Amino acid sequence: MDISIRRGRPDDLHEIARVDGASFGVTYTEQDLADALLVVDLDRFWLAIDDGRIVGVTGDYPLTMTTPGGGSIDVPGVTWVSVSPTHRRRGILRQLMDHQLNDYAERGEAMAILTASEGGIYRRFGYGAATQVRRTVLDRRPARLVAPASGGSVELLTAEQARARLPEIHRRWRQLVPGAINRTEGRWDYHFVDRESVRDGMSAKFYLVHPDGYVVYRLKEHWADGHPAHTCWITDYAAATPEAHTALWQVLLAMDLVGTIESHQIPIDDPLPHLLDNGRLLRTTALNDGVWVRPLDLPASLTARRYGVEVDVVLRVMDPLRGDTTYRLRGGPDGAECTPTTTSADLSLTVDALGSAYLGGQRLGALAAAGRVESTDSAALRRLDLAFQAERAPFHGTAF
Numbered sequence: 001m002d003i004s005i006r007r008g009r010p011d012d013l014h015e016i017a018r019v020d021g022a023s024f025g026v027t028y029t030e031q032d033l034a035d036a037l038l039v040v041d042l043d044r045f046w047l048a049i050d051d052g053r054i055v056g057v058t059g060d061y062p063l064t065m066t067t068p069g070g071g072s073i074d075v076p077g078v079t080w081v082s083v084s085p086t087h088r089r090r091g092i093l094r095q096l097m098d099h100q101l102n103d104y105a106e107r108g109e110a111m112a113i114l115t116a117s118e119g120g121i122y123r124r125f126g127y128g129a130a131t132q133v134r135r136t137v138l139d140r141r142p143a144r145l146v147a148p149a150s151g152g153s154v155e156l157l158t159a160e161q162a163r164a165r166l167p168e169i170h171r172r173w174r175q176l177v178p179g180a181i182n183r184t185e186g187r188w189d190y191h192f193v194d195r196e197s198v199r200d201g202m203s204a205k206f207y208l209v210h211p212d213g214y215v216v217y218r219l220k221e222h223w224a225d226g227h228p229a230h231t232c233w234i235t236d237y238a239a240a241t242p243e244a245h246t247a248l249w250q251v252l253l254a255m256d257l258v259g260t261i262e263s264h265q266i267p268i269d270d271p272l273p274h275l276l277d278n279g280r281l282l283r284t285t286a287l288n289d290g291v292w293v294r295p296l297d298l299p300a301s302l303t304a305r306r307y308g309v310e311v312d313v314v315l316r317v318m319d320p321l322r323g324d325t326t327y328r329l330r331g332g333p334d335g336a337e338c339t340p341t342t343t344s345a346d347l348s349l350t351v352d353a354l355g356s357a358y359l360g361g362q363r364l365g366a367l368a369a370a371g372r373v374e375s376t377d378s379a380a381l382r383r384l385d386l387a388f389q390a391e392r393a394p395f396h397g398t399a400f
């Protein structure tokens with residue numbers, strides 16, 4: 001088997017969809033592919049070719065991600081990764097990842113991010129699980145807000161009205177949340193594509209909009225022999241102020257006929273349990289890794305965020321693909337600098353451990369307990385652990 005790697009071209013889309021569909025169990029229609037082109041740029045893809053046929057794919061979207069402290073960083077968001085079932089476990093993904101990461105390094109990308117279909121794939125390529133996504137189910141009928149919302153009305157808008165309002169609210173929300181990802185106009189158009197084929201038996205989307213927040217949801221009817229128990233499925237959710245958050249939940253809790261409100265869009269530190277007089281009614285049904293971060297240019301990555309407390313530390317970062325490097329990091333709430341040094345390190349860590357800690361979603365102390373961070377100076381470790389904490393739990397908010 002002689003596999004070559006080349007860049008994607010506009011006429012590759014159908015073949016890419018064939019490999020991707022066979023991997024994920026999707027049958028793409030012409031309409032699905034036209035919709036995908038709202039966000040897909042095939043120049044940003046790498047393809048593995050066997051005897052003229054595409055057998056492996058990886059691509060990315062150019063994204064901007066909020067960093068702890070309110071800054072942001074441009075990152076490729078790796079996507080559409082698959083290898084044909086006929087060609088698995090022969091090193092094709094590894095070849096694709098090598099090409100892609102080398103290309104990023106040559107282009108000067110600070111880091112790359114992705115979301116993973118399975119948890120065991122990407123650590124070997126230097127990606128660390130950095131955020132968590134939480135699925136929840138709320139038993140609506142007994143749920144009561146401790147204090148009702150004051151001020152700011154919530155409107156039920158049409159898709160067309162919401163398309164005009166949501167981007168600005170989302171932009172304000174994402175500046176507050178480390179790990180949050182921007183949405184281009186194409187991405188917003190893609191979000192508003194609401195084909196029946198993707199509704200899974202549920203309604204079209206409904207849009208609840210407050211001046212500072214919104215909830216997008218679908219309803220699934222379930223009359224249960226006269227004991228209505230509809231499901232409200234939240235597909236998108238952003239509140240830029242506590243008032244908007246409370247006001248939106250007040251409306252959601254008033255949805256008669258609905259038994260449960262379900263979501264995979266609730267950040268792990270969402271204040272909802274504290275708003276309820278019985279917080280246990282919000283059950284977490286799954287807690288999985290969200291965004292994985294792969295640092296490439298360490299000074300560019302480490303200076304793109306702020307630090308909770310002043311820190312001055314020498315870090316040795318062990319990278320199986322790009323070699324080991326040592327940097328002095330001086331940072332605090334107002335900014336950071338990071339320079340190469342030959343001084344001996346206070347801490348050594350793997351590049352994926354650095355990726356896991358970068359957004360403040362995983363604690364360096366826990367990574368050290370797992371042997372992925374080593375330090376002979378426990379005070380330096382504690383201080384860096386504190387410094388890496390973010391103001392909020394990181395959350396990406398947009399599937400890619």
Ligand SMILES: CC(C)(COP(=O)(O)OP(=O)(O)OC[C@H]1O[C@@H](n2cnc3c(N)ncnc32)[C@H](O)[C@@H]1OP(=O)(O)O)[C@@H](O)C(=O)NCCC(=O)NCCS
Pocket residue numbers: 023024081082083084087088089090091092093094095115116117118120121124
């Ligand atoms: C995941 C996938 C892309 C791997 O492709 P592949 O060409 O078989 O992978 P490779 O042969 O290059 O494997 C590279 C390494 O990853 C490991 N690996 C590959 N797939 C893995 C998986 N699903 N879980 C754990 N390890 C995996 C291999 O064992 C190998 O390890 P090693 O080199 O350290 O010994 C392929 O199985 C696939 O298309 N899966 C279905 C779609 C999917 O989940 N895509 C990922 C979307 S995020």
